[in-house]
Amino acid sequence: MKIDLIAGARPNFIKIASIINAIKQAQAHQKNIQFRLIHTGQHFDRNMSDSFFEQLNLPEPDVNLGAGGGSQAEQTSKIMMGYEKLLLEESTDLCLVVGDVTSTMACAIVAKKLQIKVAHVEAGIRSHDLSMPEEINRLLTDSISDFFFTTSEVANENLRKSGISDDRIFFVGNTMIDTLLVNQSRFIKPEVWDQYHLEKRKYLVMTLHRPANVDEESKLKELIDEIVNHSNQLPLIFPVHPRTKQILNKLEVNYDTLIQIDPLSYLEFNYLVKHAKAVITDSGGITEETTMMGIPCMTLRNNTERPETISLGTNELLGVNPKAIAPALEKLFKGDWKKGGIPPLWDGKTGERIIDILIHLK
The missing domain is CATH 3.40.50.2000 (Glycogen Phosphorylase B;)
Structure with a gap:
């Protein structure tokens, strides 16, 4: 065959x-x-x-x-x-x-x-x-x-x-979980870890790539403002696409705790996810990886094709309204985030x- x-x-x-x-x-x-x-x-x-x-x-x-x-x-x-x-x-x-x-x-x-x-x-x-x-x-x-x-x-x-x-x-x-499990012991500490003196569970990771979140300049700025202003002064690590970075520079989004870095390799990115306090994303695949690693995840979308990450895992769907971010982060820092479990198979x-x-x- x-x-x-x-x-x-x-x-x-x-x-x-x-x-x-x-x-x-x-x-x-x-x-x-x-x-x-x-x-x-x-x-x-x-x-x-x-x-x-x-x-x-x-x-x-x-x-x-x-x-x-x-x-x-x-x-x-x-x-x-x-x-x-x-x-x-x-x-x-x-x-x-x-x-x-x-x-x-x-x-x-x-x-x-x-x-x-x-x-x-x-x-x-x-x-x-x-x-x-x-x-x-x-x-x-x-x-x-x-x-x-x-x-x-x-x-x-x-x-x-x-x-x-x-x-x-x-x-x-889930084959993506196969790959995650077989590589978990091989995760690589990225340069940003030592460069910004990161500590386990004392930083957030953010990824944004969907046009509805990054192409509308005012929306992108409001999202980041809300996240940074309610993140308890924790470093916010943002691997950012060059095109999105140009928009951020034009908007003069500049916070001491917002750390913009180039996209990371698979092993480096998942090292950051594994040790993060939480992940904020609009990606589907990342919600699966956070569920498997037991990391709180907030999804900035109105829908998800991976409902098991919500019903069984650590993911919560916040929607695209920036005002939903503050209550979610408050819940996280109070220690009230759900533990989640691992989906079957x-x-x-x-x-x-x-x-x-x-x-x-x-």
Whole structure:
């Protein structure tokens, strides 16, 4: 059995890493399974990419489609043309896509049109917010996939409601958690730790990237003002995208406790998360990592596609109103934040379960 593993953005590689490890284990037990790692080139920073592959012990991609930037339509078309050309030259038995980025949807469509089976890892998650490109990618990918690997019972039910039969739904857990668990002992203390004399549980970590939060200048300033002014003078570590940094400089957002740094590697960022007092974010994946590490998390969004991080984990959905930040931080500093627990099957063995199922499906 030959599988194409599709990855185009940083979260994809985090999820794919556990599947590659599971395939290598299966090969060591003489199982007939091969893979081709395909980097679509959707996101590509050479400096970050090199360290990222090294840190996660990922092999170099077998193919890089080099899709690069451009609008969503341009990017989608480049990925589709590149992957179609590859499949016409050398086909595969299965196209495995993860997550919900443009590469996920584009490669699933190409494979399906060429009569190749498609497996979707992290299937069935829904924000029910069609203003998010990721939600459109999820819906389209799930509408044509053959096999669905899910992270929660909520995702299972979403798929059932859309007409997917139970024999194609496999509740396996979370590959992102596999990667987190296997690398937890390898986390790297970043330079900012010693540079600003950080101490465990005595700083906050913040990430913001969604357009609704960072593209509206007045909204971004109000968010940061509220967070800084109610953070008990704790350092606020903010790995910030260069474009967002330009906006902040223009707005003259300048607090002694706001520490803006360049984006960190996977192992460095999670070192900060593991030892933080709390995390404030608009990312979905980070809410899973904070839940696994038992770190309080505040999500600045009106919806989430990962409700288990709220119902079972350490995450709370604050919405996008900056005025919701002060009460949440007050709750944190009073020691009233919920403890949270670990969702079912977040045990580090999801990749193994996926590969075992695929081997027996062939």
